[in-house]
Amino acid sequence: MKREKGKITKPGVRSVISPFNYRGVKLKDSMWKGQFDTMMEYYLNIPNDNILKGFRERTGRNAPGKDLGGWYAGGVFNTFGQWLGAFARMYKVSGDVIILEKLRYLLNEWGKTIEKDGYFFYGAKSNALHYEFEKTVGGLVDIYEYTDEKESLEYLRRITDWGLNNLNRRRINPTPDWFTGGDTDTEWYTLPENLYRAYLLTGDSQYRYFARIWHYEKYWTNLVEKKHCLTGLHAYSHINTLSSAAMAYIVSGDKSYLNTIVNAYEILQETQVFATGGYGPGERMANQHGSLGESLFLQENTFETPCGSWAAFKLARYLMMFTGEAEYGDWIEKLLYNGIGAALPMGQDGKTFYYSDYRVNGGQKKYFRDTWTCCSGTYPLAITDYHNVIYFKDENSLYVNLFVPSAVEWNKSGQSIILTQDTNFPKEGNVSLKIRTPIPIEFSVKFRIPAWVRDEVSVKVNNKPLRGEWKSKNWGVINRIWNDSDTVEIELPLSFSFVPVDKYHPNLAALMYGPVVLAAKESGALRRNMKDPTAWILPVSGRPSLFQTKQTKRRFKPYYTF
Secondary structure (H helix, E strand, O other), rough: OOOOEOOOOOOOOOOOOOOOOOEEEEEOOOHHHHHHHHHHHHHHOOOOHHHHHHHHHHHHOOOOOOOHHHOOOOOOOHHHHHHHHHHHHHHHHHHOEEEHHHHHHHHHHHHOOOOOOOOOOOHHHHHOOHHHHHHHHHHHHHHOOOOOHHHHHHHHHHHHHHHHHOOOOOOOOOOOOOOOOOOOOOOOOHHHHHHHHHHHHEEHHHHHHHHHHOOOHHHHHHHOOOOOOOOOOEEEHHEEEEEEEHHHOOOOOOHHHHHHHHHHHHHHHHHOOOOOOOOOOHHHOOOOOHHHHHHHHHHOEEEEEEHHHHHHHHHHHHHHHOOOOHHHHHHHHHHHOHHHHHHOOOOHHEEEOOOEEOOOOOOOOOOOOOOOOOOHHHHHHHHHHHOOOOOOEEOOOOOOOOOOEEEEEEEOEEEEEEEEEOOOOOOOOOOEEEEOOOOOEEEEEEEEEEEOOOOEEEEEEEEEOOOOOOOOOOOEEEEEEEEEOOEEEEEEEOEEEEEEEEOOOOOOEEEOOOOOEEEEOOOOOOOOOOOOHHHHHHEEOOOOOOEEEOOOOEEEHHHHHH
């Protein structure tokens, strides 16, 4: 098919604030950095020949190594693109040339297995599905964006040419019987996001054309009209498609796409999301009549954790970019502490922490029975994304979204500003920010005040109290001329609360300490005053983040520590 070049049309600026896109952000010592370092080492140690074996076998090449087995026995075509993307993002974050060398080898050896017509999947051509195509496009786009390896664009062009001519365009709208009928294995409605990214990076209008074909008009329009259209639909992919709507807004400027994701977020928080930030028990969206609460007695597979966290991170980040509003950071925060941040690390030979189990009578943390599941593809993406959701920026402001030991370098008017964050959050509510600047310079530091904050926030600049409007769900704003070594001390008052699962189960509630879900080893109901938990739950002396009830001495600690 003939390709045409075209100028990128930009009807208007879409982003109010921007993430740092993996540039200039470093994690400092903490459990989050430990999780990232462990993950990176794990994926670096997967042998290249094992990853490439299926692709090489299909094309009759020498194929040393071992079959990875599990879900993708014979080839990892399902997660391969996501692994490429994760390596590209890891490299952007770390600058580690070992990661880049592994990525280049995988990319170019895989490129040798692409057929002349652009076919690249493992197995018979009848197995070529939208799901694998979308993940591979995403990985190739990531490689170009984060490493500038231009060879990835040639491979992207070739496989997209194949897709234009061969990818099935039935576009059947999924129905609540997702697992038993309909378009169950394609997830075609997730394709636009990365195709639009390819268009914005290259200016090749063919990517824009192909992205437009896969718009999920029925679902997106229902959300524009605020219809409760989610019941029974596959949870992860129906959050993931909202990132495609977000990219459609970036490219077209059509505000209906912005309304789609704004309304979706509102409906999700009202009807679908647990106190942990997780959603989709049994991988399905709950109904509007209490099935979310009922699932806590029934569903061992309560939340598809790596995949679900990755999709939610993206959606919340787009919403923060487009609106500049702090409240969308609350979902990211919940999932950092109670979702992907609470996941078990990758296990031996591809064992994956697939599902969080929130059952009130006997929930467990354990690995999924199969290896190399879909969540082994999103796990490294979600964890690497920590670097892309802590800080945001605009022309005159630096935004602190998450309270994580870290540092960020920001170019403000040609000057390199470094903000270093030290905190023991969420064990304690104190956050320290230190500014390094070569010259005095005026700008705003804005910090998110979470929705769970009930009491007065305390702020000091250079050890002097600062008065301001520190309201929950908003940004706290500190505007001044900053000098080198200026410090900001923020105290976010942590407190207990109970969060009911839904309006149909007002007494079925999660015990929270700030944004953190607490859990106990013992099962059984607590029957006490939910409005005043401080009257009967106390901290354990000398044991941060450990609490116990007064009478029964039942102990609670953060879910992420189990």
